[in-house]
Amino acid sequence: MNSSPNASLSPSQKSTASGLLDQTALSELAQRLVEAAKRAGADAADAIAVRGVSQGVEIREGKVEESERSEGDDIGLRVFVGKRQAVVSSSDIGGDVAKLAERAVAMAKVSPDDEYVGLADPALLARQFPDLDLLDPQMPSVAELERRALEAEAAALAVKGVSKSGGSSASSGIGGMVLVTSTGFHGSYLRSSQSVSAVAIAGEGTGMERDY
Incomplete structure (x- = not known):
């Protein structure tokens, strides 16, 4: 029986991967940002919250050269005061949303007027979204990524004609995004990505060529 590509993930990695699939916290955070902006004096606002995790392995001549993993959270808030707008962003999702909103509103008040700024009319907002099948919830293990890169x-x-390897790599990631507006829109999606690449070198000396 073949083991699952996810089998050798550590408990913390499994927790992170499964946590990405539940966007409740991101939705609540985006909603709090919008509400904080309204309390700070914005006429309208929209907020975006993004969370992602990725990992990758690089191989050269059959040996692992690099193995890396990254996790990140980002938030963005756009506020409107009359026909003025401002945008702020942060990677500190545990920060004070009230202060972030107050700073955005203060920036908007000193920004130039723009007659074209504003949120879409609520009547134009989408309420139902097709399932585009963007997500594979299984995160492959580092060992599986190494196997793919070696292969x-x-x-x-x-x-025939390839004289040496310029290296190969395999990576995977899962990311999610939530968008909330003060006019009642709430949309979100999750997506995953997988990639494998290799660099081959053909020829010798000054006649060497490389390609992906």
């Missing part, structure tokens, strides 16, 4: 390098080296 890609071996395939490149097996091509």
Whole structure:
């Protein structure tokens, strides 16, 4: 029986991956940002909250050169005061949303007027969204990514005329986004990505060429 590509994830990695699939916290955060903006004096506002995790492995000549993992959260708030607007962003999702909103409103008040700024009419907002099948919830393990990169390098080296490997890599990621507006819109999505690449070098000396 083949093991799952997700089998060797650590408990903390599994928790992070599963936590990405629940966007409740992101939705609540975006809603709090919009409400804070209104309390701070904005006539309208929209907020975006983004969360993602990615990991990757780089291989050269059959050996691991680099293995990395990154996790991140970002928020953005756009406020409107009359025909003026301002945008602020932060990666500190545990920060004081009231202060962030107050700073955005203060910036908007000293911004130039723009007759074209504003949120879409609520009647134009989408209320139902098709399922585009953007998500594979399984995060492959580092060992699985290493296997994929090694396989890609071996395939490149097996091509006639290829003299050496320029390296190969495999990566994966899951990300989610939530958008909330003061006019009643609430939209979100989750998506995953997988990639494998290899660099092959053909020829010798001054006649060497490389490609992906």
